[in-house]
Amino acid sequence: MDELEFRRRIYADPDTLDPEVIKAAEADPDKQAFRDHIRQMNNELKQAAKIPVPEGLAHKLIWQQATDDFNARRKTQRWYTALAASIALVIGVMSTLWLVQRPPSLETQALAHVTHLNQELPENRYSVNIEQVNAKLASFGGRLVSTLGNIQVANFCHLQSVRSLHLILDTEQGPMSVFILPSEKANQAPEQFGNNNFQGTRFDLQRASILVVGDKNADLNPLSERVRKSIRFSA
Amino acid sequence: MPISRNKLQGVRVLSGMKQKQQRYEALVHAFHADIYRYAYYLAKDKSIAEDIAQETFLRAWRSLDALKDEKAAKAWLITIVRRENARRFEKKQLDIVEYDEAAIVDETCFADSTVQQNEVHRLLAGLTLEYREPLILQLIFGYSGEEIAAQLNLNKNTVMTRLFRARNQLKDTLVKTPEVRGHQNG
Numbered sequence: 001m002d003e004l005e006f007r008r009r010i011y012a013d014p015d016t017l018d019p020e021v022i023k024a025a026e027a028d029p030d031k032q033a034f035r036d037h038i039r040q041m042n043n044e045l046k047q048a049a050k051i052p053v054p055e056g057l058a059h060k061l062i063w064q065q066a067t068d069d070f071n072a073r074r075k076t077q078r079w080y081t082a083l084a085a086s087i088a089l090v091i092g093v094m095s096t097l098w099l100v101q102r103p104p105s106l107e108t109q110a111l112a113h114v115t116h117l118n119q120e121l122p123e124n125r126y127s128v129n130i131e132q133v134n135a136k137l138a139s140f141g142g143r144l145v146s147t148l149g150n151i152q153v154a155n156f157c158h159l160q161s162v163r164s165l166h167l168i169l170d171t172e173q174g175p176m177s178v179f180i181l182p183s184e185k186a187n188q189a190p191e192q193f194g195n196n197n198f199q200g201t202r203f204d205l206q207r208a209s210i211l212v213v214g215d216k217n218a219d220l221n222p223l224s225e226r227v228r229k230s231i232r233f234s235a
Numbered sequence: 236m237p238i239s240r241n242k243l244q245g246v247r248v249l250s251g252m253k254q255k256q257q258r259y260e261a262l263v264h265a266f267h268a269d270i271y272r273y274a275y276y277l278a279k280d281k282s283i284a285e286d287i288a289q290e291t292f293l294r295a296w297r298s299l300d301a302l303k304d305e306k307a308a309k310a311w312l313i314t315i316v317r318r319e320n321a322r323r324f325e326k327k328q329l330d331i332v333e334y335d336e337a338a339i340v341d342e343t344c345f346a347d348s349t350v351q352q353n354e355v356h357r358l359l360a361g362l363t364l365e366y367r368e369p370l371i372l373q374l375i376f377g378y379s380g381e382e383i384a385a386q387l388n389l390n391k392n393t394v395m396t397r398l399f400r401a402r403n404q405l406k407d408t409l410v411k412t413p414e415v416r417g418h419q420n421g
Contacts (some may be wrong), residue, residue, distance in 0.1 A: 011399040013373070013380060041406060042374075048355035049374040050277055053268045054285055061263045061292045068293055 003031075010035050014042040106186055107193040107200060107211065109159040114177045114198050117153065117168060128154045134148045136165050140180055140208055142233040148178075148226055162186065173218040178227055179211040186211070206233040259296050266312055267292070269375050273313065276371045277320045279360050287323070291315045309376060313386055358408055366401035369394050 003025045009021050014035070015118075025032045128151045132145045136154055152175070153168040162185040167178040186202070186209035193200045200213035201220050210227055212220045270291060275284035294315050295302075302311055359367065372378040372386060380398070384391040 008395070008399050011402045012395040013398065014402075038402070038406075041402075041409065044351070044355055045359065046371075046374050048359060049272065049276070049353045049371060051272055052354065053271050054281070057271060057285065057288065058263050058267045061267055061289060062260055064289055064293060065296045068296065166330070189249060 006031055007034065009040050014039045040185075049068055054115040072155075074178065106160045106162070106181075106189045107202070108195075110177070110200060110211050110213055111193070111198050113157060113159070113166060113193050117166070117177070127152060133167065137180065137231070138203050139163075140182065140233070141163060142208060142231050144230050145232050146230045148230045149223070159186075169223065171214075171223060173222075174215050176212065176218065176220075176223050179213070180224070181209045181211070183209045185209075205230075205231060208233055255299055259292075259299055260298075262295065262308060262312075263292060270312055270316055272375055273371060274316050274320065276360065276367060276375075277316070277364075278323070283323070287319045289315060290319045294319070306345065310382075310386055313372070313376070355405075355409070358405055362401055362404065366397050366404065369397050370401040373398060 001020055006024050009016060009018065021035075025035045025234055044084065063109065130144055133148075133151055133154045136156065137143055148167070148169065150170040151167050152170055153166070155166050156163055157166045158164070159179065159181065162163065162181055164186075165180040167179065167180070169176050182205075183204050187204060189202050189209070189211070191202050193202070194216065198213055199216050199218070199220065200211055201224060202209060202211050204210070204230060208231075210224075210231075212224050212227065214220050214223070267288065271284055271288045274287035274291070275281065278284050278287060291312060295312060302308060359370070362370065369383045369387065369389075372383045378386065380391050380394050383389070383398075384394045387394070
């Protein structure tokens with residue numbers, strides 16, 4: 001091993017245990033002296049490289065890990081809480097919507113209308129002429145071909161969010177109501193219905209469903225017949 | 236013995252956590268000093284070195300499960316330190332000012348070392364990074380040429396050349412310094 005190679009190897013790693021290098025050093029006192037010199041310098045370097053470490057660094061590192069772990073766990077817990085709260089909120093909203101969106105059936109709403117309108121009726125007692133009724137009936141594609149009786153009120157109202165025409169007639173059996181609805185929306189309602197005060201009947205007339213509602217003891221047939229005869233729906 | 240399934244799992248999770256905790260503490264005790272020193276020689280600033288060490292061990296804790304072999308711990312930590320140090324430059328790329336690297340070295344913090352050691356330390360810190368880093372890996376961690384090459388992703392011959400030049404520079408300076416002083420005095 002030549003001088004230059006020997007020096008390179010010693011410089012690169014003064015503590016090398018490479019047998020070639022050690023053999024070369026043993027064979028040549030100059031090389032041995034060079035090796036000793038560089039190793040001594042290297043020991044100084046090693047000592048100098050060991051700069052003092054800040055006091056309590058190890059404890060600080062362990063402490064920061066514990067805090068990080070605590071924060072991480074708290075974050076996960078927060079996440080779970082948020083998830084649970086979200087689920088609870090969704091369930092609450094859904095069930096409320098479900099309850100709200102199950103309104104009373106069509107015929108029950110018709111009965112309710114009749115109940116409340118009967119209370120207002122005496123104050124605004126006036127007759128509606130046939131043109132006014134026809135104008136409103138036209139939106140259902142129907143018209144009156146003969147008089148239905150004394151129509152006191154003709155109003156659009158919504159039964160189970162279905163738009164209907166509500167006619168209130170003054171008959172010999174007291175006030176009676178006729179509801180005109182699109183047949184496809186109302187044909188699920190029963191043919192006979194009622195409550196403690198009122199009763200009603202449903203029948204289909206071409207494209208429309210008709211509800212006739214009167215007092216519990218009233219006979220609904222005469223008015224039902226008149227409706228069948230008087231209202232014509234275009235095909 | 237009737238132990239509920241949940242309780243058993245709870246105990247297992249707890250002992251898993253405890254094991255991880257113990258593993259981490261062992262890692263801290265074994266390597267914190269050398270990791271700090273290494274970070275110091277990369278950053279050449281005491282408080283930055285402490286920050287890097289903290290960040291390094293925090294990352295080590297978070298991904299401790301990825302460390303399968305304890306023998307690889309040293310190389311693993313060194314990799315994290317280097318990445319953290321590099322991140323420092325990404326973060327403040329805009330406010331880096333060119334300084335004479337050797338001039339920055341903070342000597343006051345080594346007041347308890349001998350004058351001779353301070354001198355050597357100053358020279359070490361004064362080497363350029365490409366010579367300083369392999370030399371520090373060898374001096375602090377006792378790395379061989381192959382290990383340094385693997386750690387720094389360099390060719391082994393390149394590493395050997397850099398080690399050679401680093402020591403050569405140091406030797407020249409260490410020998411020259413007293414002579415220069417002598418001339419000045421004379």
